Amino acid sequence: MINFYEVVETNQMIEEENLDVRTITLGISLMDCIDSDLDRLNEKIYKKITTLAKDLVSTGEKIESEFGIPIVNKRISITPVALVGGSACKKPEDFVTIAETLDKAAKEVRVNFIGGYSAIVSKGMTKSDELLIRSIPMAMAKTERVCSSVNVGSTKTGIDMDAVRLCGEIVKETAEMTKDKDSIGCAKFVVLCNAPDDNPFMAGAFLGVTEGDAVINVGVSGPGVVKRAIEKCRGKGFQELCDTIKKTAFKVTRVGQLVAGEASKRLGIPFGIIDLSLAPTPAVGDSVAEILEEIGLERVGAPGTTAALAMLNDQVKKGGVMASSYVGGLSGAFIPVSEDQGMIDAVNAGSLCIEKLEAMTCVCSVGLDMIAIPGKTKATTISGIIADEMAIGMVNQKTTAVRVIPVVGKDVGDMAEFGGLLGYAPIMPVNEFDCSAFVNRKGRIPAPIHSFKN
């Protein structure tokens, strides 16, 4: 039988260490909504989402209070809109109407984000992919809850540099169109390599074409719990440290699995995967940076950071895998800057720069995330940053992403304020040497060789 100490331990994790289930994301396929008439398409999309997701939020809230565990976000991911809107949309403005429909549906069912305003162009763009990508700035400016992503490369196909070049321009345009709110549009747009089909986390969530009609994916979290657990390992060896992280990750993931099973049963929608991620929030004590510092770094960014992160990420997976029947999504530690107080402090203290963050993304998910850069940064420079990050993903057979925000009118030394879970961020300096001749080459970077690994 459960004893008092176990009950107290669980409740302490929830109340003092910010243990929560980060998101229940309902994946909805929109393939059966496809229509050549734009109005009919919008109508079908709205109807399908508001029907299937009708009880998502209320069910989540009920589970929260029955089990006493917070479920921070309830969200929706959908089939990439470039596929759904292909036959109805003839110009970027047509795609924007779909974004507006998604926003309306999200508000109707009370989810805080809906992801899947996306295009998968790892090898090349169709006409509709390109129209969707060109519509992103306007869609991000006109909607509040729609998240957008473009997958521009993969290990199997290489990197579509035409899409990378276009995405650099799109990031700049999106920043310009939402400049009155510190270019917040860019916080809802991410460029990916090797994007998973079942990711429950925003802004990169979409429901891939390999998935069923509807599916429940759950993202767990718990940086605060890991941090508190390893406080007891100060001065101890790696064996003890790793075992503690694994045990903690196991516990956290079991809660996620429980919530996923309940949500799936109550909504009558199959369970997909658990995403084993340490996802920070701007709240104090809910930070991945603080874990790394607890492991033994004065500040994140100090030599040793990449190794500590690699170890942390691996132990979280090892502990979590056994706790869940299906693991998927991004699964790893997230290192967003604006959403992690410890990262913000490290940037302000001068110990963390973009280049170090880039190195860190080689060993964890997901990429250069929520990084505010000077508004004057050139589109080609942003494309260069994207290309670098995509190359890391392509060669290492992992997901990588770029979500940078060139904050219009602000420069190094200023602060960008996004609010809520998106947090705030100091503007970080970017290497200003030119890369336009590289970025402006047409075509794609070929897929890497999969043998002779060195």
Added chain:
Amino acid sequence: MKKCIITVVGKDSVGIIAKVCTYLAETNINILNISQTIVDGYFNMMAIADVENSKKELDIVAVELRDIGLQLGVNIHCQREEIFEKMHRL
């Protein structure tokens, strides 16, 4: 049987268990096991209860118990047993 775990933590005063148990009885929730200690004037109680025949939905019970706790100046949680079971048992 659908079980839940009720915990009460806070400063000790007269009638905490009485208040909680009265509410549970009125709601038709059967207590299976109850233990209580006081450490340095701090009251700790844990009860395992059967909520199968509860008159009210569990989320309502959780909220109402929390409110009773607020009146008494203690923290009361009522949670489904599975969250502890899953976390601490293989």
